[in-house]
Amino acid sequence: MKIRLHIAAINSNNINNNPFQPGSSDVDWCEPNYVVTEYIAEFWNTVSNIFFFLVPPLMIILFASYSKRVANGITILWILLIVIGIGSVYFHATLSLAGQLVDEIGILWVLMAGYALFLPSIYSPPSLRVQRVFYTWSLKNRPLQHRFTISCIILTLIVTCFGAVYPYANAFVLMILGLPAIAFIVIHVSKCDNRRIKNLGIHCVGMWAIAVTIWICDRMFCSFWISISFPYLHAIWHVIILFSSNEAIVICAYLVIKYHYPQANLVVYAWPNEEWGWFTLPYLKFHDDTNYLASPTNNFVTKSIV
Template sequence: MGGVYSGEKMDGVFSYESSEVDWCEDNYKHSEHVVEYFNTMSSFVFFIVSPVMLYLLHPYAKERSLAIHLVWIMMIFMLDELSILWVLAVGYAIWFPRKLFPSFIKDRSTFSRLVLLVTVITTVSSFVKPTANAYALNCFGLHLLYTLAVEMRCCTDQKALRLAKLSVALWVLAISCWISDRFGCSFWQRLNFCYLHGIWHILIVIAVAYGSTLIAYLDANYEIPYSLPGLQYWPCDKWAVGLPHIVLKGTTKTQKRC
C-alpha cells in the first residue's frame, strides 16, 4: 500500500521509497505527501471494522478464549498483507479443527508453534522479497477454503451456509482484485482505473469478518456446544448485508445444570 512521505532518510529496507512493490495507482497523483492516495485511504477500513468486530465477538471470546481477540487487535494495529497473514496465522492456531491436524502433531500447542514458525519465516522473508507475504497469504487462503469445504459438507444451518457462500465470494473477489492490480496494471491504466488494490483492502477486511465469524461459529459448536451458538448480523439481523457475529443462547451455567 502507499506510504506517507517522510523527509528523514533511513538506510536499508526502511529508507524512503525503498520498497520493491509499487502498486498500479499513480504515485503522488492526488497528494504530494501520500504515494498512493486511494490505496492508503482505503486501509482505514481496517480501523473501522476491527473495533466493531471486537465488540460483537466479545461474548463468544469470553466463553471460549480471550485469545480470539488477537485476530481483530492485529487488524487494528497492523496494515495490509502483513497483518492479514498474521491474522490468518492466529486464526489457524486457535480455530483449526483438531481432527484435521497432521498425524505427527498431537496437540494444539505444537500445531500453534508450527504455524508461528512458518509465519515468522515468511515475515522475515518479506524484507528481502516484499511480495512473499501476499503469496503466503493466498496459500493460507486456499487451504482455508479447502478446510471450510470439508467442514461445511454436513452443515444444514441455512445461515451458516449463506455465510460460507458470501465468505468465499468475497475472498475470490478480493484475490481477483489483487491479482489484476499486480499483473494487469497496463490494462487498468488504459481504462484509467488503477484502484483495485484499494478495493482489495475493503473486500479482504469484510472477507475476514465473514470467514472468521463462520469458523468461530463452527468452533463454538464443537468446543462449547452448551452455549447454543447462533449467527446474527449487525446492525440489523433482517438486513441483507451487515457484519456477522455469534450470539450465545446458553451459558456456562447451562453446562453445569446438564
C-alpha cells in the same frame, strides 16, 4: 506511465540501505503516485484502509459475550487486522519497504493465528494430535496442550524471517497459506446444518474469489486500467478482503464450537439490523444469558487468558 515525482529524486543506494525511505519497496501498485496530494504516494490505496480501523474494534465489542464465555483469544485476530491496516496505510502512503513488511507480515500472523485458534486437532500432524483445550493457555502441562499452537508460532517466525529477507515472495506465500483456510470453510460449511452459516460461507468465499481476482487484475493488467482511467482496483481489494476476512473469522468461530460441542446453542446475529442484508456485520452470541460454561453438565473450558 506511473507518476513518481518524489521517488525519482531518491538515490537508489539509499533506497536499498534504508527500508523506511519512501519508494524503497519494489512493489508499486497501479494507482499513479502523488496525484491527489504530494504527501501520499497512493492516495486511494491508503484511505481505503479505513475499514481496518472501524470494523475490528466494533467486532471486538459485538463478540464480548462470546469472548467472555468461551475465550478471549479470538480478539487477537481483530487486533492483528488493525495492525494490517496500520501497515497498509504506511505502505501505500510511502511505498517503503518497512511498510510493505508490516502489511504482509501482519497478514501472515492473522492466518497463522487463525489456524492455531480454529483448526481442529484432526487436521494437525499425528505427532501434534494431542488433547487440545480450546483457546486455553494453561499454566500446567503447557507443552502437551499447546504443542500445535507452539508449532504454529515457530513456523510463523520462520516465515516472518524469510519474508523480511526475501520480500518479493511474500504475496505468493500468503496466497498459498490462505488456500487451506478457504478449503476448511468450504468443506465444513457444506456439512453445516445452519442455513445462515451456509449462506455466510457462500458469501465469504465468493467475496474472497472476487477480491483475489481484483488483486491479480491490478497486478497484471495495469496498462488497461490506466487506459480507462480506473487504476483503483487495489483500493477495492482492501475493502472486499477485509469484510471477507471478518466473515471467515465469524464462520470459523461458529464451526469450531459446534465441532467440539454440538450441544452449544450459538446464534448468528447481524449488526446493525437484519434489514441491511449483506451490508451488515455478522456476529455470534449464545441463545441464553446464563453462564453456560459454568454449568457442571458441559465440557466447556472457562475463559482463556491468551
